[in-house]
Amino acid sequence: MKIAVLPGDGIGTEIVAEAVRVLGVLDLKLEMETALVGGAAYEAHGHPLPESTLKLAKESDAVLFGAVGDWKYDKLDRPLRPEQAILGLRKNLGLFANFRPAICYEQLVGASSLKPELISGLDILIIRELTGDIYFGAPRGRRTAVDGHFPGADEAFDTMRYSRPEVERIAHVAFQAARKRSKRVTSVDKANVLETFQFWKDIVTEVGKEYPDVELDHMYVDNAAMQLVKAPKKFDVVVTGNMFGDILSDEAAMLTGSIGMLPSASLNSSNQGLYEPSHGSAPDIAGKGVANPLATILSAAMMLRFSLNQPEAAARIESAVQQVLASGLRTGDIWSEGTKRVGTREMGDAVVAAI
Amino acid sequence: MKIAVLPGDGIGTEIVAEAVRVLGVLDLKLEMETALVGGAAYEAHGHPLPESTLKLAKESDAVLFGAVGDWKYDKLDRPLRPEQAILGLRKNLGLFANFRPAICYEQLVGASSLKPELISGLDILIIRELTGDIYFGAPRGRRTAVDGHFPGADEAFDTMRYSRPEVERIAHVAFQAARKRSKRVTSVDKANVLETFQFWKDIVTEVGKEYPDVELDHMYVDNAAMQLVKAPKKFDVVVTGNMFGDILSDEAAMLTGSIGMLPSASLNSSNQGLYEPSHGSAPDIAGKGVANPLATILSAAMMLRFSLNQPEAAARIESAVQQVLASGLRTGDIWSEGTKRVGTREMGDAVVAAI
Numbered sequence: 217m218k219i220a221v222l223p224g225d226g227i228g229t230e231i232v233a234e235a236v237r238v239l240g241v242l243d244l245k246l247e248m249e250t251a252l253v254g255g256a257a258y259e260a261h262g263h264p265l266p267e268s269t270l271k272l273a274k275e276s277d278a279v280l281f282g283a284v285g286d287w288k289y290d291k292l293d294r295p296l297r298p299e300q301a302i303l304g305l306r307k308n309l310g311l312f313a314n315f316r317p318a319i320c321y322e323q324l325v326g327a328s329s330l331k332p333e334l335i336s337g338l339d340i341l342i343i344r345e346l347t348g349d350i351y352f353g354a355p356r357g358r359r360t361a362v363d364g365h366f367p368g369a370d371e372a373f374d375t376m377r378y379s380r381p382e383v384e385r386i387a388h389v390a391f392q393a394a395r396k397r398s399k400r401v402t403s404v405d406k407a408n409v410l411e412t413f414q415f416w417k418d419i420v421t422e423v424g425k426e427y428p429d430v431e432l433d434h435m436y437v438d439n440a441a442m443q444l445v446k447a448p449k450k451f452d453v454v455v456t457g458n459m460f461g462d463i464l465s466d467e468a469a470m471l472t473g474s475i476g477m478l479p480s481a482s483l484n485s486s487n488q489g490l491y492e493p494s495h496g497s498a499p500d501i502a503g504k505g506v507a508n509p510l511a512t513i514l515s516a517a518m519m520l521r522f523s524l525n526q527p528e529a530a531a532r533i534e535s536a537v538q539q540v541l542a543s544g545l546r547t548g549d550i551w552s553e554g555t556k557r558v559g560t561r562e563m564g565d566a567v568v569a570a571i
Numbered sequence: 572m573k574i575a576v577l578p579g580d581g582i583g584t585e586i587v588a589e590a591v592r593v594l595g596v597l598d599l600k601l602e603m604e605t606a607l608v609g610g611a612a613y614e615a616h617g618h619p620l621p622e623s624t625l626k627l628a629k630e631s632d633a634v635l636f637g638a639v640g641d642w643k644y645d646k647l648d649r650p651l652r653p654e655q656a657i658l659g660l661r662k663n664l665g666l667f668a669n670f671r672p673a674i675c676y677e678q679l680v681g682a683s684s685l686k687p688e689l690i691s692g693l694d695i696l697i698i699r700e701l702t703g704d705i706y707f708g709a710p711r712g713r714r715t716a717v718d719g720h721f722p723g724a725d726e727a728f729d730t731m732r733y734s735r736p737e738v739e740r741i742a743h744v745a746f747q748a749a750r751k752r753s754k755r756v757t758s759v760d761k762a763n764v765l766e767t768f769q770f771w772k773d774i775v776t777e778v779g780k781e782y783p784d785v786e787l788d789h790m791y792v793d794n795a796a797m798q799l800v801k802a803p804k805k806f807d808v809v810v811t812g813n814m815f816g817d818i819l820s821d822e823a824a825m826l827t828g829s830i831g832m833l834p835s836a837s838l839n840s841s842n843q844g845l846y847e848p849s850h851g852s853a854p855d856i857a858g859k860g861v862a863n864p865l866a867t868i869l870s871a872a873m874m875l876r877f878s879l880n881q882p883e884a885a886a887r888i889e890s891a892v893q894q895v896l897a898s899g900l901r902t903g904d905i906w907s908e909g910t911k912r913v914g915t916r917e918m919g920d921a922v923v924a925a926i
């Protein structure tokens with residue numbers, strides 16, 4: 217089982233190091249190879265996703281990814297910016313199914329912006345389509361407007377689009393995931409305005425007929441953004457497109473108050489996957505040894521479960537993390553009165569010890 | 572001063588009736604003419620925005636709008652659905668600047684999902700561009716994919732676009748609004764992925780140079796959705812496109828916990844405007860006399876200020892609403908222990924009496 221380890225920028229190196237240590241004590245035959253990605257790769261090779269890194273990712277069973285990005289790369293041309301690496305990996309590996317759990321750990325209820333009764337026990341799974349939509353639609357660019365409000369003016373444009381098989385496959389992923397949970401899917405669209413999402417809604421409805429045991433409802437994206445704030449626990453599995461999923465999965469993650477705890481998985485149709493924490497590269501705290509490694513460690517657990525077929529090892533990591541939380545250790549982002557503040561390395565040590 | 576009164580569907584008739592009564596006791600020369608819109612217009616005339624209604628709206632100084640929509644119209648062809656009326660009015664009247672205040676009234680802090688210290692004193696103004704973006708971009712429709720992941724498959728598509736003058740004019744609106752407030756503008760984009768929003772960001776930055784007294788920052792839409800949950804009070808004026816504005820303005824409104832209190836204004840370049848509550852038609856409580864009319868009454872106040880140049884009359888309405896809240900009257904949506912629950916009509920009576 218081969219893993220491409222891509223730490224990236226900012227806190228990426230620190231948090232991935234802890235996940236790698238945790239994987240190391242599991243008694244599994246794992247071949248891990250590290251490569252540069254993002255700003256770090258740009259500095260060394262002039263490109264955020266060098267050929268060699270992409271090749272390594274392609275020939276691995278899974279990618280363990282840290283985070284990319286730093287303000288210092290903001291002025292680069294778009295194709296050279298760190299985040300292009302992540303878009304490139306998604307596209308080249310065909311990672312169309314993004315799993316973004318939004319879970320509120322009982323011990324961390326107080327970290328949420330929301331009142332405890334609204335967030336305690338939260339367990340949502342957002343499934344975001346990740347290789348289609350306006351992210352990759354063509355044509356896109358700049359041109360002279362020929363119609364609209366100001367014909368003759370300069371304009372910029374992008375194309376939103378979804379094809380039938382793209383919607384079908386992500387819908388199947390959502391219904392199958394729901395079967396393992398409370399059997400409810402909410403499909404989020406904007407069918408009242410967009411052709412793309414009327415099509416989306418129609419196809420999800422069709423696919424839903426193959427899953428009569430799963431309850432399906434539809435919600436407009438603006439309403440979903442509201443309902444997540446008002447009553448997040450009403451959701452179980454949420455399935456949506458790339459753009460809406462980007463916004464809603466981050467909103468839901470932040471609602472838990474502990475985004476430093478949330479892993480994510482991005483899978484292709486052969487279960488090859490990229491695993492990364494839901495949070496970013498946090499350049500402001502990089503190198504200080506204070507970042508929370510748990511989202512990355514839990515991403516490694518998802519990797520064991522989804523791509524490496526090691527559900528027991530995954531469960532060992534997850535219960536070790538639970539134990540560490542129960543013992544009262546906290547990194548700064550989730551610290552509260554009465555708990556013990558620790559750094560990245562100590563948190564990793566604690567998980568290793570608990571395993 | 573001519574006002575087109577378009578109550579629409581659901582609770583629209585009830586709440587608009589109260590706003591009209593309030594306008595009636597202000598001693599202003601207002602000519603008000605009522606017309607059908609949305610589902611009600613479809614039932615009577617076969618179209619959600621009949622020619623006669625559009626004509627009335629065009630020749631009025633302002634439109635006072637209730638709400639449109641009901642599940643029973645979900646099966647109609649898209650062009651006949653109630654929400655097409657609102658899109659048609661925006662487009663035909665050129666209402667490009669949508670003002671969506673998200674304010675938390677001190678007496679209603681408890682109604683929010685958020686912890687009181689995070690929401691108390693909230694006063695954000697979201698300015699959403701309303702006649703461009705993917706809402707109106709062409710081409711759109713269905714076709715056979717020629718490239719992408721599944722060439723040859725059926726696909727649906729839409730076009731996102733903004734022209735330079737469209738972005739310039741909404742940016743000016745935002746900077747000018749910020750000058751009357753705490754002089755801070757956050758422009759929300761997705762410049763890391765979309766050509767349209769790199770263009771948006773560049774132009775907002777340019778326009779910002781004309782307002783050196785206003786502080787400008789830029790935020791990605793996914794991050795904005797998170798920061799609204801984490802620390803909403805950090806925002807002052809937020810300016811964004813039509814699609815992102817749809818999502819973020821609803822999220823922000825729901826954060827206050829009292830969406831039944833939030834008015835909105837949509838203006839064109841001659842200050843002709845459409846005024847409507849931020850909430851919807853709530854068919855589940857329609858006809859029961861329990862809906863909160865205050866968002867509509869406050870929308871009428873915005874109308875007096877922005878389109879009819881009657882700031883004093885606007886202030887009289889606003890302070891009457893404050894007084895009524897202070898006296899402890901509440902409709903069901905904002906009711907809490909220790910306050911007095913009243914219906915739509917009684918709430919209207921109380922505002923009229925306070926004026």
Ligand SMILES: CC(C)[C@H](C(=O)O)[C@@H](O)C(=O)O
Pocket residue numbers: 299302303462763764793
């Ligand atoms: C970095 C950016 C391109 C990316 C996205 O928009 O998908 C990020 O926000 C994410 O959600 O992984």
Ligand SMILES: CC(C)[C@H](C(=O)O)[C@@H](O)C(=O)O
Pocket residue numbers: 408409438654657658817
């Ligand atoms: C009804 C719908 C077309 C509309 C929109 O998306 O703009 C609504 O959600 C709004 O925000 O006024």
